[in-house]
Amino acid sequence: METTNVLRRNLLNMKSEVKIKLMGDQVSKLKQLNSSDMEEQRFFQNQNQDYVDQAGSGSGSEERANEPLDEEGQVSASFQKKVQSKIKDLLQQMEEGLKTADPHDFSTYTGWTGIALLYLQLHRCSQESSHLQRALDYVKRTLRILNGRKVSFLCGDAGPLAVGAVVHHKLRNTEESQDCLNRLVLLQSSVLSDSDLSDELLYGRAGFLFALLYVNREMGEHTVEESTITQVVSAILDSGKSLSQDQKKTERCPLLYEWHRKQYLGAAHGLTGIFYMLLQPGARVPADVLSEFVRPSIDYVRHKKFRSGNFPSSLSNESDRLVQWCHGAPGVIHTLLMAHQVFQEEKYLKEASDCSEVIWQRGFLRKGYGLCHGTAGNGFIFLSLYRRTKERKYLFRACKVWLGLCTSCRNWRTPRPPASLPSNSDLLRKMKRKRRKMKRRRKKNRSLDM
Numbered sequence: 531m532e533t534t535n536v537l538r539r540n541l542l543n544m545k546s547e548v549k550i551k552l553m554g555d556q557v558s559k560l561k562q563l564n565s566s567d568m569e570e571q572r573f574f575q576n577q578n579q580d581y582v583d584q585a586g587s588g589s590g591s592e593e594r595a596n597e598p599l600d601e602e603g604q605v606s607a608s609f610q611k612k613v614q615s616k617i618k619d620l621l622q623q624m625e626e627g628l629k630t631a632d633p634h635d636f637s638t639y640t641g642w643t644g645i646a647l648l649y650l651q652l653h654r655c656s657q658e659s660s661h662l663q664r665a666l667d668y669v670k671r672t673l674r675i676l677n678g679r680k681v682s683f684l685c686g687d688a689g690p691l692a693v694g695a696v697v698h699h700k701l702r703n704t705e706e707s708q709d710c711l712n713r714l715v716l717l718q719s720s721v722l723s724d725s726d727l728s729d730e731l732l733y734g735r736a737g738f739l740f741a742l743l744y745v746n747r748e749m750g751e752h753t754v755e756e757s758t759i760t761q762v763v764s765a766i767l768d769s770g771k772s773l774s775q776d777q778k779k780t781e782r783c784p785l786l787y788e789w790h791r792k793q794y795l796g797a798a799h800g801l802t803g804i805f806y807m808l809l810q811p812g813a814r815v816p817a818d819v820l821s822e823f824v825r826p827s828i829d830y831v832r833h834k835k836f837r838s839g840n841f842p843s844s845l846s847n848e849s850d851r852l853v854q855w856c857h858g859a860p861g862v863i864h865t866l867l868m869a870h871q872v873f874q875e876e877k878y879l880k881e882a883s884d885c886s887e888v889i890w891q892r893g894f895l896r897k898g899y900g901l902c903h904g905t906a907g908n909g910f911i912f913l914s915l916y917r918r919t920k921e922r923k924y925l926f927r928a929c930k931v932w933l934g935l936c937t938s939c940r941n942w943r944t945p946r947p948p949a950s951l952p953s954n955s956d957l958l959r960k961m962k963r964k965r966r967k968m969k970r971r972r973k974k975n976r977s978l979d980m
């Protein structure tokens with residue numbers, strides 16, 4: 531099994547108590563914080579040794595230092611075994627936790643479609659039919675409770691319909707798959723006509739575009755007609771041009787977007803999440819539009835970078851606080867990597883790599899282990915960088931994040947939302963808290979009895 535897939539699966543599931551080693555210029559900044567400030571820190575100190583690059587030294591010491599990588603620079607067999615066994619264990623715990631989860635939450639972000647997607651991903655890696663069957667169970671459940679309120683992949687009906695189409699397609703249930711597709715494409719009219727709809731990834735048009743491209747990637751390039759995709763892309767571009775004009779930013783940032791009247795930069799609500807979607811080859815944005823509108827807008831965001839390598843959450847926010855997929859460098863890096871792929875310019879890759887340092891320093895979050903605003907989402911960056919660069923350092927760091935995720939989570943804060951897919955294993959934490967509460971109550975009752 532491909533090692534990155536093994537880790538990817540686990541970053542979806544694991545929990546952590548990780549210490550972060552502070553390096554570089556962050557050390558001096560953080561030394562200035564007093565102890566109460568440190569209590570308020572959003573992340574754990576990373577005490578991991580970093581990857582030791584001693585190519586050709588032949589001493590053998592680097593191999594030990596770089597565990598869990600073997601001498602070939604691959605994830606060692608024993609580590610992979612550990613990962614496999616943890617997956618089994620956590621799936622059991624997750625299923626147990628799901629017994630008390632919100633029965634009405636069908637979304638990918640916080641609900642049952644997220645669980646279906648997890649099983650679909652497990653099936654992709656393991657080829658086990660039981661995983662696909664489990665995905666189908668959850669898909670059936672979600673399709674009964676859609677509410678027509680939102681249109682995005684993560685939070686709206688588009689997610690369950692897209693995942694449903696894919697799961698049925700893999701099981702050769704042609705009619706059911708087609709039904710999901712038809713219902714998905716029908717959402718397009720409200721995506722195009724609703725002038726109040728945002729453009730961002732979590733709730734808006736880019737989130738709907740994600741669902742269309744996901745279906746095409748999984749079921750074949752022309753499953754969703756090109757004209758459908760083009761119309762959604764045009765709506766996103768028009769909206770960005772229009773706000774840029776209103777704000778007199780056409781020279782600096784020809785595509786500008788806002789959500790709740792704030793110009794966010796991060797992946798969930800902001801510019802970089804939308805640019806990431808426009809850069810997808812499947813979005814078929816013409817080359818001249820990419821270079822005239824998308825590239826200068828990405829470059830505009832690049833120049834908002836803090837010295838630490840992190841990014842502000844919005845254009846009006848100067849504080850270097852959040853290091854997570856939804857706000858901060860982790861989300862921006864995915865867009866930089868896409869920009870490197872599309873524009874073939876080294877500066878995007880270099881910047882993605884430089885920015886990832888802030889994640890190694892401040893990315894082990896106290897909020898939890900989720901993908902949106904948790905440690906797993908940040909660890910994902912190292913897998914993406916490894917896939918692009920093949921540098922062992924990134925695979926090593928991803929392994930270290932995973933190891934951290936496997937240790938205790940008792941110092942975590944309650945993540946928001948508490949049971950989201952991007953933090954779906956938070957269910958486990960919820961259960962533990964419930965058990966602790968019951969234990970305390972029993973103890974109290976006993977002492978009252980005495």
Ligand SMILES: [Zn+2]
Nearest residue numbers: 798856902903
């Ligand atoms: Zn988040």
